[in-house]
Amino acid sequence: MRRFITLAFLLAASVSMMQAQSAKNVVLEKDGTMIHVKMDLDMQSVKPGANRTVVLTPQIRNGALVRDLQPVGLYSHNQWYYYARSGKNASGKGNELQYRGRIPATVAYETRIPYEDWMQGAALSLQKKVLGCCGTDKDGLSSRTLAILTEENDITPVEVIVKETVDTLVVEVPVVKTLSGRAFIDYAVNATEIDPTYHSNARELGFLRASIDSVSQVAGASIRKIWIKGYASPEGPYKANQTLALARTRAVKEYVAGAYGLPDEVFELECEPENWEGLREFVEASSLSGKAKMLEIIDSDREADEKERQLKTLFPRAWDTLRKECLPYLRRTDYKVEYEIIENNQ
Secondary structure, eight states, X not given: OOEEEEEEOOOEEEEOOOOOTTEEEEEEEEETTEEEEEEEEEGGGTOOOTTOEEXXXXXXXXXXXEEXXXXXXXXXXXXXXXXXXXXXXXXXXXXXXEEESSOOSEEEEEEEEEOOGGGTTOEEEEEEEEEOGGGOEEEEEEEEEEEEEEEXXXXXXXXXXXXXXXXXXXXXXXXXXXXEEEEOOOOOTTOOSOOTTSTTHHHHHXXXXXXXXXXXXXXTEEXXXXXXXXXXXXXXXXXXXXXXXXXXXXXXXXXXXXXXXXXXXXXEEEEESSOHHHHHHHHHHSOOTTHHHHHHHHHSOSOHHHHHHHHHHXXXXXXXXXXXXXXXXXXXEEEEEEEEEEEEEO
């Protein structure tokens, strides 16, 4: 015997939309026990100028109560290296999404946070802060309201067929999300093992773990894959750098696997023996003497070791500057955490 039940969604979240120059397709909704925020950030209207950094911080705001969401940092070439050298980022948050140099025209932004009662009727706003050289405040703060979280009273009935013994229909909807980051883990010369006490490694590893920890704070989330890509700088023999980049990428994987008890199949590893793209970005944004010829060498189809030899031979002073101000920050690890949220609709 079959019987029919009706599922009524008694509380649905909707948004009261407002025009916003820097955000489009804004979604603000209560999704079970979570607040879901999604939007396309228009980078054309907020790109930083020379020696500028722009920090965009979405906020949930209701009167004096404010919850900052994951910030987005947009860096000019020179400002990126300033913050990288100082071991900080412009927002001061460990989970900052970072873009620099060739910033895309649009950034797809999405995050979820636990819902709290005070958020009903709250506004989603986008705070903008512009920083100049050495982190100085250039234009103060500006903020734009994007949407309002409101309660929808209309009831939407859904007719479903269930077995007589079933009291509740549970629909599980898997949603896949990704979280990206970057860590500047330093190693002793020719070393491949991670030393958490070496230079600024404790801070960089803290940023890495904070990214993964943020996934565990999302209700119903489980990690599907962690992609790790390690880079070495264009200094020294290519074959040696190839070995170092791969070994250091594996070292980061072993660190994460050991810290969180994750199996090997979760990880996907890549490495780039010499980070010529990063070197080119720095040279192009610099005022180094002979920059045009240096870029010509970097862009040529010569072998990597020959490119390095010519740069060091023809531009010894510029190369010395690169060794101090650029090459250490080309040795980095990029990572991306892909996780799945199983949402129950009852």
